[in-house]
Amino acid sequence: AVAPAAAQVKKPQDVRIVFVTHGQANDNYWTVVKNGMKAASDALGVKVDYQAPASFDVVKMGQMIEAATASSPDGLVVSIPDATALEAPIKAAKAAGIPVVVIDSGEDQVKPWGLDLFVGGGSEYQNGLKSGEILGEAGVKEAVCVNHEVGNVSQDQRCQGLSDGLAKSGGKTDVIAVTLDPTDATRRIEGYMASHPNVDGMMMLGTTLAGPILQMLDERGLGGKLKIGAYDISPEVLDAISSGKMLFTIDSQQYLMGYLPVVLLAGKAMYKTLPTEAVRTGPSIITKAEAGAVKSLSEEGIR
């Protein structure tokens, strides 16, 4: 629906693009990627498939990339959470003549492996560093990194970045390992806070637990004491930022990571066009000033 059909190498309805990422479909972050992908596919009339292992498993992801290659799509969109493990399958896809776009993580691999394009925010570590600096500026001396996926490299890098960023202003960081269960998570944090009364800053690595954690802090009378940051956005987080309970959130505008690759790879299939430079979608820091404006978009799953 974009250009005159005559000039097309391939008709939109014949174009098929496959996403293989490490993000589970029911993760809040990746669901927005998927929404973007869906929107682009509806707009262009191309076919898209999204695939991700049910838990963090790069080997399974490699096998999925191989399966995608076998179904010979017109474009492949991947994230690269573990370069060593995914090198062979991604290179094989490339060798089979499939254009490959990298999203979210893996910018460093694009050039050396001869892949086509990167679409995404800054590296996890850079984002973490940024969050540490912001908290440091806000006067935080002792922060906690609430990690619901200990052992997952990208989450670990965020905490590492936070620790290094905060260290610049002399603060220190501890990691609290939690699960996605709201009761477990809030009780653990509560327990930690009780035995570490000096904690004055917190980073949440996702939005899933934001609501219960904020509620718990309110109940215990700790609400105003903490400077809180988060990754990603959700209506609850945005409300909290508006009302001053939270300081900021780091948004990678992952909607674009879903939308753009579809448009670009469809373009590649239909018109043989593709940008030459990486497309940066983030990080964008959302504070009180912007929070209200994006809230309704967040409710729709666009941000």
Place this chain on the structure above:
Amino acid sequence: MTMGTAVPAEPHSPQMQPSRMRRLVSRALRRPELGALGATIFVFAAFGLTAGGSGLFSVLGITNFLQVSAQLGILAAAVALLMIGGEFDLSLGSMIGFSGIVIGLCVTEFGLPLWVGILAAFAAAVLVGTANGILVMRTNLPSFIVTLAGYFVLRGLSLAVTRTLTGRTQIPYITKGADEPFVIWLFGGKFATGLFQWLGNIGIIPLRPDGVPIVQGLPMSVAWWLAITALATWVLVRTRFGNWIFAVGGDLQAARNVGVPVARVKILLFIATACSAALFATIQVLEAGSADTLRGTQKEFEAVIAAVIGGNLLSGGYGSAIGAMFGSLVFGTVEMGIFYTGIDSDWFMVFLGLMVLIAVLFNNYVRRKATEGR
């Protein structure tokens, strides 16, 4: 030596007729929950030594691990009955997520009152439990594999339906507009608030700057936990149905042969388990105010752990609901207690594993001493 002498048979040799007192004691010692009680005492002693001063046993700390134990315990009580009946339910965790989503969608998408949403979740639970039970009984397949299908299907349905309707995987602000204080209190509120306020006033619980004690009461989940454990125990020990549960788990064929309606018993057990998941989900939704498609992950697993720590047999036919209660308490306390000991979070799992093992070994030791020693 070969040629013995015929001694007149004593009608009652004293060893064969232990006194009533000893019999009572021995009967108490035979109870399955005894070992779990031992393990509980052990765990408390261990943390008393290592984390005594860290606040684990402050009012806040106690409320804290009680809440974790209580939620797990609600599931564990039902799972214990199901295990005694000789079956598993892997779909438990997914059912939690699914129930939460049902409540959330009813309220936020269809604008129904909260209590209708909760009823809908329980109706879904009854349906799923019935399906599980009928499939298991009709096909003679192991419940492991039948409920595995539920495990995938329910989790998948939660995701697909939620994303189709809302475009997200989380449903926030479920309780926000609700004007049903009783329903919210019943599942997500606190009880004994007066007591806690008083404790705060006399200085036993620290007060917040605004004069409210930092712990305002015990979460309702604790009340539910106790109520459901009591109910399950009553059913097991005092009703025909309880008798049948032991029988179908102990020997299905023998139970059928003496006329126990085995299919009915097992189906009801699956329904009870699914309903405990719905209750768990309701409590979490009303406490947290939101639902998420990922809720309940691995709970089927934790509930079985708690039940087994509590002395329930995996192979069925033996166990108790009170044991499951102690099992949940052990698991919840260990999980939270390790936090207070200040162990680096990388080592958390190592200690969790060791503590669970030691608690169970202790449980076993106590039970063995009680039944065999002497």
Place this chain on the structure above:
Amino acid sequence: MTMGTAVPAEPHSPQMQPSRMRRLVSRALRRPELGALGATIFVFAAFGLTAGGSGLFSVLGITNFLQVSAQLGILAAAVALLMIGGEFDLSLGSMIGFSGIVIGLCVTEFGLPLWVGILAAFAAAVLVGTANGILVMRTNLPSFIVTLAGYFVLRGLSLAVTRTLTGRTQIPYITKGADEPFVIWLFGGKFATGLFQWLGNIGIIPLRPDGVPIVQGLPMSVAWWLAITALATWVLVRTRFGNWIFAVGGDLQAARNVGVPVARVKILLFIATACSAALFATIQVLEAGSADTLRGTQKEFEAVIAAVIGGNLLSGGYGSAIGAMFGSLVFGTVEMGIFYTGIDSDWFMVFLGLMVLIAVLFNNYVRRKATEGR
């Protein structure tokens, strides 16, 4: 009617002495893997209809689902033996992560050659298996709870040790500097490469622009899968040890009473299971070139699913390794096959669950028809 007539007893009524042919057929129909074979055929038929033209049955697609099935199948074969022997091993998945970390640390941190790292991983597996087995036999605790400790401890150890030594949770570039082509080929390489090149040359497999066929061979994991299934089958059917496995799983006390060394059998089974995890880890590390503390998550679960789909009894005493092979094939094919049908990934789990259920129901139906019908 009451007063019957004494009919002379026939020495051999024909119905009681079925012909040799019928006996052979009936014996074949009694095999546990029969149903799994039925399920496999069903799954292939289903995907042949729904995803026939999508590349699932292209050479690349077949290699792909074979690889997924093969890795799972290596575990499932060992787990099947353990299940027939009446036990579980929850620590399997954690053992995979741990073995990978052992290999990775040996190579990258201690500068040892690859084969030493692999030996170290297997040594660790033998240790863990022995510990599991001894604990289960000594304490009479259910293996569920004993190996649960391993589940936590091993995963925690992988994380803590890796982070302490490297500051990360991933160990990349393990095979990069290694000059051990044979070891790398043996676990992470491909076989039948000549055949595939030839198939490419005659046009059956498409060639890449550089003249290499897009599939260069079958992954070695497939060879391991077949070899281990064959070995496990041999052990089960043709050796004393196999006989003992069935016996300890069927009735532990009876087996002990007729002189089976039950402790030795169970400990060896736990060792075999842990070693299958080490083999799995080795293959993944050498194929992927990296190790990660999270590897192997949930594999204990998938392996049990595969074994159960393959007709192994959860309660022990009955099953086969070939069944487990078919079970892995069913699970692997379903998992990858759904992808080719183009179903929205939100619905993936729903379909996975339904497919598994239908496959198992079909399995059950076939087995029942075979043993009871007629």
Place this chain on the structure above:
Amino acid sequence: MTGDISQTAPILELDHVGKAFGIVVALQDISIAVRPGEVHCLLGDNGAGKSTLIKMLAGVHQPTSGEMRVDGVPTVFDNPRQALDKGIATVFQDLAMIPLMSITRNFFLGREPTRGRFITRRLDMKKANEIVHDELNRMGINVRDPEQAVGTLSGGERQCVAIARAVYHGARVLILDEPTSALGVHQASIVLRYIAQARSRGIGVVFITHNIHHAYPIGDVFTLLNRGRVHGTFRKAEITETEVLELMAGRRDLQHLQAELARIPAAAPPGAAAH
């Protein structure tokens, strides 16, 4: 062997009934009748199909051919509960006990006495324990504690519990599959007395045993099964103890058998011979 039509109507009847397990034909063309106040002995070699036959009467197996009638009405028992509801109580050869459950709970399993109503309806364990204690005492078994697990009882004790249970609950038909096999002399005689009592109360009894000294004194009708077929039904009046023994031995040469039994003490051991 004259057909006697004037007898009481049968409670249970099998009419040309057959049962196959897959390709194994366990029973074929079986016709028998169980009448009130009559002890019907099933005789036959090991593997003749006696247990399979009574499992059909008890609702455990369903016939694959033929018809079963209860009080003259064609009936199919889908499960043992339906048979129990018709007053047919069975002692199975494998006893159908749950080893981990207590004696009392096993005794009343499926027929629990309750107290109170509706929500407060509960097991009356005290009464149940008393009944069990008394019933077992009557059989010459002195259990220490009726709440003891059945799994810790001796083989004979367990069998006594199963018999006491069936006798207690059996209203119209009592089926006993080798009830005395594991019993001591004393207990066995009590069981025989029970059977006689049941008969005089007008209960129909089906009794399986391999012991001629148990079968002949008590049996009214003897049916011989052989390799899954009925090989004759005889009233006591028509048959002597020796003939019954011959039936039990599967019509094998009794002379030969007795010669064999007689030979045994002859093969005295070297040790005994030194006496």
Place this chain on the structure above:
Amino acid sequence: MTGDISQTAPILELDHVGKAFGIVVALQDISIAVRPGEVHCLLGDNGAGKSTLIKMLAGVHQPTSGEMRVDGVPTVFDNPRQALDKGIATVFQDLAMIPLMSITRNFFLGREPTRGRFITRRLDMKKANEIVHDELNRMGINVRDPEQAVGTLSGGERQCVAIARAVYHGARVLILDEPTSALGVHQASIVLRYIAQARSRGIGVVFITHNIHHAYPIGDVFTLLNRGRVHGTFRKAEITETEVLELMAGRRDLQHLQAELARIPAAAPPGAAAH
């Protein structure tokens, strides 16, 4: 009842042995001896402790007091395998069979015949099947297929398999716990013949039964157990069949017992009376 010191030395001896399960004392102060070429009958009521006693001999239970001697050497069997290795084979009352396994595999369980060596060592199933088929045939049991699961056999057939197994593997002592309880007349007589044969081969036999007609013809020594204690050991020469029966009935009043047995046919049913 004179002490006879000149006999052959016992293979197995229990010397003031006791066994308690928690607070339940099952056996107390037991002293018996099993000699080669001698059939030692254990008599006693249900629950007297006979099975518990032989389980100690077989290595299943360990004594809680006293001493057990094998060939005069104090021994503790940690498990049944050690007893088997000393040539002590047992038929347990619960038979110790794995229902889901085939007859052949059960028969040779723990003592499998193998073929080939080292890596190619494997079960010799063909030979095993043949042996099983022949051994069972000798007992009068005609199995359709030795690879059939034991769970599908009748109670008596299963017992025959267990006896055949013990006889086949038993080298020095054969322990039989109520081996004939579920057997037909024919099979039981064969088992008695087996026992006689074993005795004449110099094997020591421990034989438990509640059937006087099985015990008296074959027994050389009779030991009475009562409530966990030995109440006398008698040689055959010193005791009559009636006295043995009296022992078996637990020294209850035999008169009473016989009167009772005699009463039974008297209580003829109404139906039979109408004859």
